Amino acid sequence: MKRIKVAVLGSGSMGMDLMKKIISRSKYMELSLPIAKQSGIEISSKGIQTILENADIQIIFNTTNDTINIVKYPQLADKFIVNMMPNLDDPYIIPSVNLDKVLENKELRSVNLMTFGGQAAIPIVYAINKIQQVEYAEIVSTISSEVIDNDMRASTDEFIDLTSQAIVEIGGAKKGKTISLLNPALPPILMRDTIYVKAEKYDMDRILKSVYEMEKSMQEYVPGYKLLMEPMLDENKIIIMIQVEATGGLLPSYAGNIDIMTCAAMKTGDVYSKKLLNNTD
């Protein structure tokens, strides 16, 4: 069966995990890079040059801090780029929320996966907003100190601002707030998001149904995603708690923050690839 050739830029844990996932799980994608013997996966250190030289590659997953788009690299005009570090220029993709809609635009050449906090929590805001306009949504994102490197610590403010913006733009809430916490406890804790939602009224039966449906949608591409308890109505706000446990790939279980990004990238790549393959039939 024909597969779409893809490349992953960046050799950090996110890049490595994504490559492993593509190789072992992808339905429509094929990694277009040499695999070195038995010891693992070798990444071409010539990075973008290699990609440019390889006309077959149709999707690029960029896990580096440098944004890639066709403004910077016009030679990439025929490729599709998934930027996995936050930027302000590309449309944000959250697969369970807006992937199909965003991909309707055939001219679109690059997308952005924003932040892991947004990937995990905004689908819930969206699911509730479908039933009842969300006046205010607050995301409290907690991850283990073990999984956050110095680069990530330096971008805490950006994480907060971008995620808060996306709560409104993609989640549909009127107002959003994000709090980002690091927990140094050992053994390392799993990634958790607590979401508080305020609305004018609460039809809890319909809201619960929508939230549970969204949990299922999320689990389709993020197997380790789950609600920690039944969403509850408490003093005029809904409290939801979710957990993302990293499964498969190369990541320890507490690296849910990386896992959800690579899962979202995989899903985005697979859906896009399927479209491409259908179009060529």
Place this chain on the structure above:
Amino acid sequence: MIKSVKIIDTTLRDGMHAVSHSFSPENVANLVRKLVEAGSNIIELSHGDGLNGSSIQYGLSPYNERELLAAANKNIGNAKLAAMLIPGIGTVKYLESLQEYNIKIVRVATHVTEANAGEQHIKECKKMGMTTIGFLMMVHMVSAEAILEQAKLFESYGADVVYCADSSGAMLPDDVKKKIGMLKDNLKIPVGFHAHNNLGLAVGNSLAAIEAGVDFIDTTLRGIGASAGNAPHEVMAAVLSKMGIETGEDVNILMDAAEDILAPLMKRPLVIDKYALVIGYAGVYGSFFLHAKRVAEKFGVDERELLYELGRQKIIGGQEDKIIEFAYNLSKKIGSGK
């Protein structure tokens, strides 16, 4: 011979925890005015959990923070306005938007093991020309050596002062002396200590810190603050005066500030009740106190059990949502036992 100590009054920040972050602009104006009259040099104001802390997670303030800062700035005279900033809660951009309120000192607060979470914030605040304090919270949880390692990071980022905060009020005087001493011996920058009163040791621990050479201590009027509160400003001033240690402050005016202006605003008496004592004894984050009480009531579980569990799991400041999760689990255990 210790000649002087600098006091930071944090009635309008730590005190916020005790009034569910509800001091009004009028309250702020009156308190700041009286503190300045008393000779207070540094007055801290923000939500209990730092600038922009107003949230469902930490408690919504009924007032816009800008109104409070405006009221403080208007009455600050020659004293300096300080504010707390917790990376992950407040952002540099938000702080930049507050320029008109003349915040001169920023306390970048992190958990005791996470100083590097504050690197960007300290550097940006220094760029903005502010005096920056690196504030390590929950210092009872780790060794003196570990604290020094983190303090050195703050120093390397350009922090002007490093603070140790006994957030749970769990420390004993010898522990304070050891940790402050370690910092004083090895850092080039001044050192501060922030005490809590859960074991009745706020004043004693502050004196131990002073003995070890601390440069700054934190106080609040009447000791108002998270759970069992802080070292009372008017009491510390009286004690230091008796010891011949210069603070530049007027004990009597501070007494009046506490009695006439602050006391009427207190929502509950500041006593070391069972829960405050558990917090100090178990070493749990102080501002969990009010949240735990309310949540335990809602789920029909024992508040003390809830707090001991939080202590056992080493839940740190910022994890208030765990209180709900643990209470829920405790209630299920009780339910399944029926």
